[in-house]
Amino acid sequence: MRAAVFPTCGMCIVYLVTLTSCGGDSLPPRYEVTGTVSYNGESVEGATLMFTPADGGGDVGVGKTDAQGKYKIEAIEGPQKVTIQKLENQGSGTDDNVDAADFSEETTATDPSPPKHLLPKKYIWVDSTDLQAEIKTSGENVFDFELSGSPAGVIADRSESEDESSEEGY
Numbered sequence: 001m002r003a004a005v006f007p008t009c010g011m012c013i014v015y016l017v018t019l020t021s022c023g024g025d026s027l028p029p030r031y032e033v034t035g036t037v038s039y040n041g042e043s044v045e046g047a048t049l050m051f052t053p054a055d056g057g058g059d060v061g062v063g064k065t066d067a068q069g070k071y072k073i074e075a076i077e078g079p080q081k082v083t084i085q086k087l088e089n090q091g092s093g094t095d096d097n098v099d100a101a102d103f104s105e106e107t108t109a110t111d112p113s114p115p116k117h118l119l120p121k122k123y124i125w126v127d128s129t130d131l132q133a134e135i136k137t138s139g140e141n142v143f144d145f146e147l148s149g150s151p152a153g154v155i156a157d158r159s160e161s162e163d164e165s166s167e168e169g170y
Contacts, residue, residue, distance in 0.1 A: 028058060029076070029137075030059070030076055031135055031136070031137060032072065033051060033061060033073050033074065033135060033141040034070070034142050034143075035070070036065075036068070036069045036071070037049065037065050037144075038144075038145070038146050039147040040147075041146075043065075043069030044065055044069045045066065045068075047065045047071075047085065047119065048063075048084070048086070049065070049082060049083070049084050050082070050126070051073065051081075051082055052080060052083065053079070055078075055079075058078075061075030075133075075135050075141075077135050077136065079132065079133075079134050079135075080132065080134070081126050081131070081132060082129060082131035082143070083123060083124060083125060083129050084123045084124075084145060084147065085117060085123065086119050087115040087117060087118065088115060116154050117153060117154070117155060118151050120147060120150060120151060122149065124152065
């Protein structure tokens with residue numbers, strides 16, 4: 001029995017060493033990005049920000065705002081499109097805010113109603129946002145975002161939102 005365990009563990013170690021030694025330097029460096037998010041003049045607590053490279057490739061920087069609307073994340077160098085969203089769970093009967101990542105198939109099985117978006121829909125998706133940031137390798141990367149407009153509310157599916165946003169000029 002011991003003989004069978006050792007080769008398996010040994011192979012795992014060799015595999016892990018191979019994985020960590022291959023391409024370890026291929027990941028692009030990340031730089032600290034800070035700032036604030038406000039909506040109609042008020043700090044936004046619990047909003048999720050995503051910094052996505054404008055060319056569509058590379059790593060996405062993700063973070064969340066604190067009680068003062070401040071965020072601190074890491075993102076790669078270059079032009080970024082910025083999306084910001086804040087959700088409220090509609091079906092639970094509470095006003096608990098949830099992450100977009102928290103809204104999964106498991107959640108929909110127990111709570112079938114879609115979440116309510118508390119910020120305008122033009123900031124939700126990378127193809128509709130007008131928020132941008134240029135991440136630099138030196139100096140400070142500070143980006144404050146002042147959002148305005150009507151909250152998106154409940155969006156049943158993405159195609160419904162795209163139809164509405166094209167009509168509204170987003």
